[in-house]
Amino acid sequence: MQGLMQEWPLLCHKILDHAARQHGEREVVTRSIEGPIVRQTYAQLRSRALKVAQQLQRDGYGLGDRIATLAWNTARHLEAWYGINGIGAVYHTLNPRLFPDQIAWIMNHAEDKLLFVDLTFVPLAEKILPQVPSVKKVIVFTDAAHMPQTTLPGAVAYEDWLAQADGDFQWLALDENTASGMCYTSGTTGDPKGVVYSHRSNVLHAMMAVQPDAMGLSSRDAVMPVVPMFHANAWGLAQSAPMVGAKMVMPGGKLDGESVYELLDTEKVSCTAAVPTVWLMLLQYLESSGKKLHYLKRVIIGGSACPRAMTEKFERDFGVEVIHAWGMTEMSPLGSLCTMKPQHANLAGDALLDVKQKQGFAPFGVEMKVTDDDNNELPWDGKTFGRLKVRGPAVARAYYGGAGYEQFDDENWFDTGDVAHIDENGYMQVTDRAKDVIKSGGEWISTIELENLAVGHPDVAEAAVIGVRHPKWDERPLLVVVPKPGKQPDKQELLNFLEGKVAKWWLPDDVAFVDEIPHTATGKIQKTTLREQFRQYQLPTA
Ligand code: ADP
Numbered sequence: 001m002q003g004l005m006q007e008w009p010l011l012c013h014k015i016l017d018h019a020a021r022q023h024g025e026r027e028v029v030t031r032s033i034e035g036p037i038v039r040q041t042y043a044q045l046r047s048r049a050l051k052v053a054q055q056l057q058r059d060g061y062g063l064g065d066r067i068a069t070l071a072w073n074t075a076r077h078l079e080a081w082y083g084i085n086g087i088g089a090v091y092h093t094l095n096p097r098l099f100p101d102q103i104a105w106i107m108n109h110a111e112d113k114l115l116f117v118d119l120t121f122v123p124l125a126e127k128i129l130p131q132v133p134s135v136k137k138v139i140v141f142t143d144a145a146h147m148p149q150t151t152l153p154g155a156v157a158y159e160d161w162l163a164q165a166d167g168d169f170q171w172l173a174l175d176e177n178t179a180s181g182m183c184y185t186s187g188t189t190g191d192p193k194g195v196v197y198s199h200r201s202n203v204l205h206a207m208m209a210v211q212p213d214a215m216g217l218s219s220r221d222a223v224m225p226v227v228p229m230f231h232a233n234a235w236g237l238a239q240s241a242p243m244v245g246a247k248m249v250m251p252g253g254k255l256d257g258e259s260v261y262e263l264l265d266t267e268k269v270s271c272t273a274a275v276p277t278v279w280l281m282l283l284q285y286l287e288s289s290g291k292k293l294h295y296l297k298r299v300i301i302g303g304s305a306c307p308r309a310m311t312e313k314f315e316r317d318f319g320v321e322v323i324h325a326w327g328m329t330e331m332s333p334l335g336s337l338c339t340m341k342p343q344h345a346n347l348a349g350d351a352l353l354d355v356k357q358k359q360g361f362a363p364f365g366v367e368m369k370v371t372d373d374d375n376n377e378l379p380w381d382g383k384t385f386g387r388l389k390v391r392g393p394a395v396a397r398a399y400y401g402g403a404g405y406e407q408f409d410d411e412n413w414f415d416t417g418d419v420a421h422i423d424e425n426g427y428m429q430v431t432d433r434a435k436d437v438i439k440s441g442g443e444w445i446s447t448i449e450l451e452n453l454a455v456g457h458p459d460v461a462e463a464a465v466i467g468v469r470h471p472k473w474d475e476r477p478l479l480v481v482v483p484k485p486g487k488q489p490d491k492q493e494l495l496n497f498l499e500g501k502v503a504k505w506w507l508p509d510d511v512a513f514v515d516e517i518p519h520t521a522t523g524k525i526q527k528t529t530l531r532e533q534f535r536q537y538q539l540p541t542a
Contacts, residue, residue: 009176010203012085015243020046023219023245029267030075031252031259033119034146038075042242045079051165052083059137061114063088066182068112068135070094070121073229073250076141076158078238080116085180085199086171092182093230096121097521104131106184106192109401116141119148120253126151176200182400183233185329186521194400195329197233205332205394206239208365213339215271215300215323217244222267224249226260226274231522232333235273235300257285268295275303276310277523283313293318300325304524305430305448307455311356326359326430328416332394336360336368336428343425357452361426366392368428370420382423385431385444389413436527438467438475445477445506450498454479457497459489464517464525465508468537476539479508480530482517509541
């Protein structure tokens with residue numbers, strides 16, 4: 001017997017319809033690339049998105065066309081996503097922090113037809129597009145007055161282009177499994193791989209994200225996605241914030257501590273999200289300026305492990321709740337969030353921080369397990385670590401073009417490439433990336449745990465741990481440290497600081513001081529480069 005309920009396809013543009021209908025006057029505020037703060041409402045954003053859809057269709061774009069965006073978080077970028085989706089085309093975000101050749105490779109792989117670009121990235125696009133013949137037209141997110149001289153093919157100013165439409169347009173009726181967005185993984189090993197979100201997965205993911213035990217978003221929130229729309233689908237905020245009618249604050253291209261603080265304060269932001277690097281800059285600014293966070297209630301931190309000291313600072317000094325989150329591009333991207341279950345209700349101090357160090361538990365819609373190398377499931381005991389595997393309606397079932405098929409098994413489990421353990425309460429903790437874990441005498445050492453501890457030292461700005469060749473143990477850990485400005489920490493003192501906090505045989509064999517640690521385009525420590533840099537390093541124990 002079948003249910004007798006309606007077919008109501010889960011389509012992204014229905015989210016914007018809802019926002020405009022129920023929360024039409026709620027604002028989307030942007031620090032524009034041209035400079036001034038620009039204010040719009042969801043109702044206005046929807047009418048502009050309809051114009052985007054109408055103009056795209058008039059220009060001949062349609063179902064399945066990949067339309068690239070190279071842009072910061074702004075209302076224009078957001079309305080373009082919805083307009084693109086409204087004709088069944090696919091927004092394809094490009095990460096401007098990649099090398100031009102890599103971006104060109106990705107665009108050619110996706111066969112992008114059109115590019116929306118911010119003023120900031122016009123020079124970058126001029127370098128890329130001669131290598132991408134499929135792109136015949138470029139729309140620059142600006143008005144005629146700010147339109148630069150450019151060699152970009154078919155370049156027009158967005159506002160001129162949009163002004164040709166009257167907005168008398170109906171979103172296309174689509175199957176909910178139609179592709180909605182595309183985002184490539186950064187490809188630290190091998191070529192980048194394309195992840196293709198569907199309307200259905202984006203809508204379900206947004207419903208997952210807003211839940212009270214996830215990001216806990218509501219119409220009363222003012223949300224600032226500092227995490228860029230070009231990084232892992234903006235952690236779903238482009239869909240989840242409008243879904244609940246939260247005010248959105250789009251920070252544009254200025255992500256330094258002072259600029260981020262200014263928007264948090266003047267726009268009364270209650271919830272924000274980004275990688276630890278961004279919060280490091282904000283906390284440094286707060287420390288030097290003595291400013292306080294008056295309105296912020298929650299900060300979602302993920303992308304790499306949130307250092308304990310950061311959680312402590314936000315919660316203790318500023319009264320802001322930290323929600324540590326884990327995910328990946330392939331998961332739309334949310335996989336787990338560290339909110340507190342009832343058994344943690346009375347925890348405080350170090351015991352609470354111990355839980356908050358973990359990446360949290362999976363919301364409804366994500367299944368999770370850890371296995372050994374032979375795919376045997378490991379116990380949830382909070383210490384046995386193995387390969388972390390996931391599945392769910394917003395988890396990829398393949399990469400675009402069939403790359404990386406070995407990461408997916410017959411039962412749809414996706415091997416994340418992370419190493420983790422899960423505790424009795426379901427809280428997962430990432431101990432490493434499979435390719436970064438240190439194998440010392442056949443036993444595994446977690447580099448992330450050592451790094452987290454090291455950055456807790458008052459003289460350490462940033463720390464990375466890598467395996468260095470060792471004649472007896474195969475590999476031993478080396479701690480690489482960037483000292484805080486003006487500080488000269490002592491090697492032995494640093495090692496003493498770690499002693500007693502981890503098993504004795506986990507302690508690094510040596511400490512190296514550097515001015516800078518290399519980062520990937522998404523702000524993660526680039527271990528491959530670092531390992532290369534220290535390939536010939538002689539450990540004192542070797
Ligand atoms: P990219 O590799 O392009 O930066 P992703 O954001 O998809 O893109 O990276 C996902 C990976 O980031 C995860 O597999 C994991 O290794 C790491 N990661 C994400 N969040 C966390 C976290 N909270 N703690 C530790 N690692 C994390």
